[in-house]
Amino acid sequence: MGIAERKQRQREQVKSSILETAQDIACQEGWQAVSIRRIADVIEYSAPIIYEHFENKEAILLELKQKGFRILTEKLLTARSAQEEPEEQIRALAKTYWNFAFEHTELYQVMFNIGGVACNGQGNDGDSRVHMRNGATVMADAFRALAAKKGKPKTDIYLTLDAFWALQHGLISLTLVNKINGGKERAEKVLEEAVSSLMIAF
Amino acid sequence: MGIAERKQRQREQVKSSILETAQDIACQEGWQAVSIRRIADVIEYSAPIIYEHFENKEAILLELKQKGFRILTEKLLTARSAQEEPEEQIRALAKTYWNFAFEHTELYQVMFNIGGVACNGQGNDGDSRVHMRNGATVMADAFRALAAKKGKPKTDIYLTLDAFWALQHGLISLTLVNKINGGKERAEKVLEEAVSSLMIAF
DNA sequence: TACATTTGCTTAACACTGTTAGGAAAAATA
DNA sequence: TATTTTTCCTAACAGTGTTAAGCAAATGTA
Secondary structure (H helix, E strand, O other): OHHHHHHHHHHHHHHHHHHHHHHHHHHHHOHHHOOHHHHHHHHOOOHHHHHHOOOOHHHHHHHHHHHHHHHHHHHHHHHHHOOOOHHHHHHHHHHHHHHHHHHOHHHHHHHHOEOOOOOOOOOOOHHHHHHHHHHHHHHHHHHHHHHHHHOOOOOOHHHHHHHHHHHHHHHHHHHHOOOOOOHHHHHHHHHHHHHHHHHHHO | OHHHHHHHHHHHHHHHHHHHHHHHHHHHHOHHHOOHHHHHHHHOOOHHHHHHOOOOHHHHHHHHHHHHHHHHHHHHHHHHHOOOOHHHHHHHHHHHHHHHHHHOHHHHHHHHOEOOOOOOOOOOOHHHHHHHHHHHHHHHHHHHHHHHHHOOOOOOHHHHHHHHHHHHHHHHHHHHOOOOOOHHHHHHHHHHHHHHHHHHHO
């Protein structure tokens, strides 16, 4: 009875094509341009079909948000593995995070509710932090290694970690809304400089 | 002929009531809930009246965005004036910026396109940075004073300034989307700590 | 006072949006 | 072949931003 499997496969293929086109439209024209009917047009189905795969529009965004965090975590993980020294690991993590934000800007936007898209993701408080957990752990380990190398107590690692994350996120956000004098190129320099400062002060 | 003035006054009063209710709705229910018809309902006019005061919905957002930057700059200015030492000035600026973001979250959101609202403000590149100019100058002066006190060359002031701004903005953004373990209280501690690090590394 | 014009404002409409209900056609099962 | 199930679409509802047309009252002019 391979026909049931084929149907299931086709069904899942429709679902992933919905996600794919949503991301495509967002990438090319911004999240403002992503509508159920436009997605339906592209995948050559009628609009209600989408509701057989997603409860509502926000569910689509939520799934792409999770996808974004998954990809980011993977990239951070492999980036860190490629380096030996803690300082180099942290620098590599910063560069990887930065590159992700500009290579997949539409994902980064939905991950952090910037650029006109709002995805509160049903759950209120705790849920939102779960997404960051894995990525934060990768970064935390690098900072722990640096602390060990410096012979520091590891109690206040998370203060520095959050500052590190906030610095990156802030610089990326400001660059995306075009609020940095000198644009992306200079923002990148600001980041490198600030990361160095953060490490020597750590 | 005071009647023409009265009419002009009434007209301007309608305009400011539009801005006021737009901000009110955004404050209470988020920017998603702000619609032309809802504003019209509150001010007890029909919807098209709004287009006699604003070209389109985005023009309303733009005006509130500018209002936000105006208020922020004022607050930064008075906060800095209240302190003598550069270090205290910078710490006061950070606290003021932080308080503004949480006391007028709806304004902060429209200022930086976070939380579902998107306001590109007609102009493309340079326009967006103009808003920050005044606020950045207030901060820059404090850092210049610190540099003078430390006897440092003032060439790389803006690198630290942008990092300072990005750190604050990032921490606020992450806190608003609930991505900081420990919430607002801990985020505030992270900021204080990071600002201190930034100053000693400067 | 009588007519013309401007002003202030509203209703109606257009083209969208997310979402749901009802039913037609095609496929699978008996 | 007949019946049931699956698949999918059209139509509709309530909402969005925005524009056009027009009504009625206030104003200016003869």
